[in-house]
Amino acid sequence: MLRPLYHLMRADFLERVRRVSFLITLGLSVYLAYLFVPPNHTSYATLEMANHRGIYNSAWIGMLVALMTGQFISFAGFYLVKNAIRRDRDTGVGQIIAATPTTRFQYAAGKWLSNLMVLATMVGVMAISAIVMQLVRGEDSHIDLLVLLAPFLFFALPVMALTAAVAVLFETVPFLTGGLGNVIYFFLWMAGISGEMFVAFDLFGIKSATPSMLRACETAFPDYHAAEDKFSMGFTILGDGKTWSLSTFHWNGLDWTTAIILNRLLLIGLALGITAIASRLFDRFDQSREQTTGRRQRNGAEQMTDARPRMWIWLGVSRLGGLAWLRRIFGPIVTAEVRLMFKGVSRWWYMVAAGLFIAEIASPLKVGREILLPIAWLWPVLLWSSMGIRETSSGTDQLIFSSPRSLHRQFPALWIAGIIVSLLTGGGILVRLAIVGAWSPLLAIAIGAAFIPSLALCLGVWSGTGKLFEVLYVLLWYVGLINHVPALDYAGTTSAAAQAGAHWTFLTTTVVLLTTAYVGRRRQMQQ
Amino acid sequence: MQLEIDAVSKEYRGNVRALRDFCLTLRPGVLGLLGPNGAGKSTLMRILATVTKPSSGTVRWNGTDIVHAPDALRADLGYLPQDFGVYPNLTASEFLEYLAAIRGVDGATAKRRIGELLDLVGLTTWRDRPLGKYSGGMKQRVGIAQALLNNPKLLIVDEPTVGLDPEERVRFRNLLADLSGERIVILSTHIVSDVEASATEIAIMSGGRLLIHAAPEELLRAVEGKVWEWIIASTSLPAVKAQYLISGTIRRTDGVHVRIVSAVSPGSEAQPSSPTLEDAYLHFIAGSRNANEQTTAA
Numbered sequence: 001m002l003r004p005l006y007h008l009m010r011a012d013f014l015e016r017v018r019r020v021s022f023l024i025t026l027g028l029s030v031y032l033a034y035l036f037v038p039p040n041h042t043s044y045a046t047l048e049m050a051n052h053r054g055i056y057n058s059a060w061i062g063m064l065v066a067l068m069t070g071q072f073i074s075f076a077g078f079y080l081v082k083n084a085i086r087r088d089r090d091t092g093v094g095q096i097i098a099a100t101p102t103t104r105f106q107y108a109a110g111k112w113l114s115n116l117m118v119l120a121t122m123v124g125v126m127a128i129s130a131i132v133m134q135l136v137r138g139e140d141s142h143i144d145l146l147v148l149l150a151p152f153l154f155f156a157l158p159v160m161a162l163t164a165a166v167a168v169l170f171e172t173v174p175f176l177t178g179g180l181g182n183v184i185y186f187f188l189w190m191a192g193i194s195g196e197m198f199v200a201f202d203l204f205g206i207k208s209a210t211p212s213m214l215r216a217c218e219t220a221f222p223d224y225h226a227a228e229d230k231f232s233m234g235f236t237i238l239g240d241g242k243t244w245s246l247s248t249f250h251w252n253g254l255d256w257t258t259a260i261i262l263n264r265l266l267l268i269g270l271a272l273g274i275t276a277i278a279s280r281l282f283d284r285f286d287q288s289r290e291q292t293t294g295r296r297q298r299n300g301a302e303q304m305t306d307a308r309p310r311m312w313i314w315l316g317v318s319r320l321g322g323l324a325w326l327r328r329i330f331g332p333i334v335t336a337e338v339r340l341m342f343k344g345v346s347r348w349w350y351m352v353a354a355g356l357f358i359a360e361i362a363s364p365l366k367v368g369r370e371i372l373l374p375i376a377w378l379w380p381v382l383l384w385s386s387m388g389i390r391e392t393s394s395g396t397d398q399l400i401f402s403s404p405r406s407l408h409r410q411f412p413a414l415w416i417a418g419i420i421v422s423l424l425t426g427g428g429i430l431v432r433l434a435i436v437g438a439w440s441p442l443l444a445i446a447i448g449a450a451f452i453p454s455l456a457l458c459l460g461v462w463s464g465t466g467k468l469f470e471v472l473y474v475l476l477w478y479v480g481l482i483n484h485v486p487a488l489d490y491a492g493t494t495s496a497a498a499q500a501g502a503h504w505t506f507l508t509t510t511v512v513l514l515t516t517a518y519v520g521r522r523r524q525m526q527q
Numbered sequence: 528m529q530l531e532i533d534a535v536s537k538e539y540r541g542n543v544r545a546l547r548d549f550c551l552t553l554r555p556g557v558l559g560l561l562g563p564n565g566a567g568k569s570t571l572m573r574i575l576a577t578v579t580k581p582s583s584g585t586v587r588w589n590g591t592d593i594v595h596a597p598d599a600l601r602a603d604l605g606y607l608p609q610d611f612g613v614y615p616n617l618t619a620s621e622f623l624e625y626l627a628a629i630r631g632v633d634g635a636t637a638k639r640r641i642g643e644l645l646d647l648v649g650l651t652t653w654r655d656r657p658l659g660k661y662s663g664g665m666k667q668r669v670g671i672a673q674a675l676l677n678n679p680k681l682l683i684v685d686e687p688t689v690g691l692d693p694e695e696r697v698r699f700r701n702l703l704a705d706l707s708g709e710r711i712v713i714l715s716t717h718i719v720s721d722v723e724a725s726a727t728e729i730a731i732m733s734g735g736r737l738l739i740h741a742a743p744e745e746l747l748r749a750v751e752g753k754v755w756e757w758i759i760a761s762t763s764l765p766a767v768k769a770q771y772l773i774s775g776t777i778r779r780t781d782g783v784h785v786r787i788v789s790a791v792s793p794g795s796e797a798q799p800s801s802p803t804l805e806d807a808y809l810h811f812i813a814g815s816r817n818a819n820e821q822t823t824a825a
Contacts, residue, residue, distance in 0.1 A: 003628050003633075003634070004628050004629045004631065006628070007624065007625045007627075007628030007629060008625070008628075008629060010625070011614060011617060011621065011622070011624075011625035012614075014614075014616065014617055014621065015614040015615075015616045015617055016616075018616035018617075018657075019616060087614075090612070091612025091613060091614065092608055092610045092611045092612040093611075093612055093613065093614065095573070095576075095578055095606070095608040095610075095611070096606060096607075096608065096611065096626060096673060097626075097629060098576070098577070098578040099576040099577055099578055099601060099604055099606040099683075100601055100604075100626070100629050100630045100631075101598050101601040101602050101629075101630065101631050102629040102630075106629075284578070285578060286578060286579050286580065288537070288539055288579050288580075
């Protein structure tokens, strides 16, 4: 039982950590740890209580970095490790494994352990970086290793165990294996962070850790009342060039009670339970159980060869038909790229998109801009995320890259196809703005429509996967379009964004992204 | 030691029937499984390797139904799939160590066996090099080594010589011949010459059905007196191709030397020739195709 488990974990772990990308990940982990411990008088704070924070001793730094690590690595780490089973499927190693006596639970548990090892390595690097940061900040030079490392062990690692298990689960549930799963996890993680789903469960350890910290703050600053005053964790940024001036107090660490330890063990138990469920759902690489995807691909192929494709043009007038209108405007290459982009998309997708388009035209401008447009520009995220990677993932790269003037014909066509997707989904609001003659917000949305495919193309070409776009875009979407942070509002959904000049920033960014994507594609073609 | 395949059918969604009532009983020796692309060979291989379950029918390994108790076979099984990959950042030793462990081979035996197998496939000097730096042929040799890790009683190899250069192909054929003995080897391929070199029995399948299962000699006997060599003008070639089953053509200065499989002599100048397995294979496949066409027409 244990030997196969160990080797399953070891082989997968070695395969991952020997990649250059893993070294880059570790480098980023060090940088994150550096960011988590900001000096005083800087523009952001990571843990503050109404302008107070603990002195950077081992207890405070250990807790701060461990809690932040739990939150950040449970997000980024998920996407990093959610490929263990897929790699076996893609390489064909899975078929060999399927023909061995290894049980489904052994396999799932091996992958869970491998995921956990990768995430634990990152946590370990963060912990070492935290020690270094205590010395760098120099507020307290006495290093108490046990006190500093305990939060990593009891708070961060159990979260990693859960993240590792959820990654295995997402790889075994067919509809969660791809881009949809990536998007769904983002919302799950957001729910976890906001605590809404885990009111009775201390997921990251924040509920266990903060009462003691707040009490220490109250003791040091009697005017601070934990129940009423502010407590914030995360990157709290002051705008307009302002800097934080935090007064400090002593906090000597958490009393690790049995209740806290049991809570964390429960999390590991939950992780094991999820792994067990994943093992039950795991198809053991039986290709005959993957027919849904195959059928979808076949349907897509049929659409490609059908003289009258079944795709709907949901402008409500006619079907996409022979795409003659598109061909007349953009030529055959753009038409082909648009077709490819919509390949395999279900009718439900078109119906929802059509509904959104009509609602954008029919509803009040404010609702259209602030609510409907954000939804409409999340809807095609999986279409955009295929940009720049389709050629390599489908193995047609050599055919496409060897065609005449591919870089100057197919590449721009691909980008235009991405813009068409933006316009087909968010176009209703553009029509509405044009009718009322609101040219400034119309310009901001038009820039947003070009920005999204530029981002997708750039990330796709350079990373070779759609995952990076899916994660970063949804994050940007959440901050910019849902929370309306003006500087990141790439669609100019509020007047604050226009006042902040966000659309000009995004226009410049679009040009930079497109140029970077162009350079990346040229590099791909020369390899 | 016996593998019984009894009335096995496999239907994929969308009414795609990959296998139809397939029956075969195997005992120690090398079975060459021949058939055109899409004949259902790989589906059958995956079912025998316990990767896929049949829609109906049973497969028994030494009397145990492996559809319901796959572990009865897995401990005795070596499998080289058609589309086989590797972990590019692991060395050959590490990769084989990993697969030995999940096959249940103990550490000491695995270490010894990996050394022997790397030697057997000629990769000893490359054993500590990452697999990502191997050529296609070298990766295929690693695949062959992994299939032999547990000294399997049933060895299933699906299109194993794809990607091998002529020298490697000969080496593999010899290896396969050496491996036969007290084990069942199933070699699935559409390259008849691979089977010719090592198979003790041959099964030909088409359209998901078993057309014939016989010793190579029996197959050859079936086309005895039906193979002809005929020298014709190149202008006559299209007409001859339309009329007869051609198993080979060679252009020479005196015309085109055509090899024909036909029950009757195609022409007065045609000379009878000794049949090969390729002739027999084409004969059975063409027979199956004609039967299907007649059924469709009826």
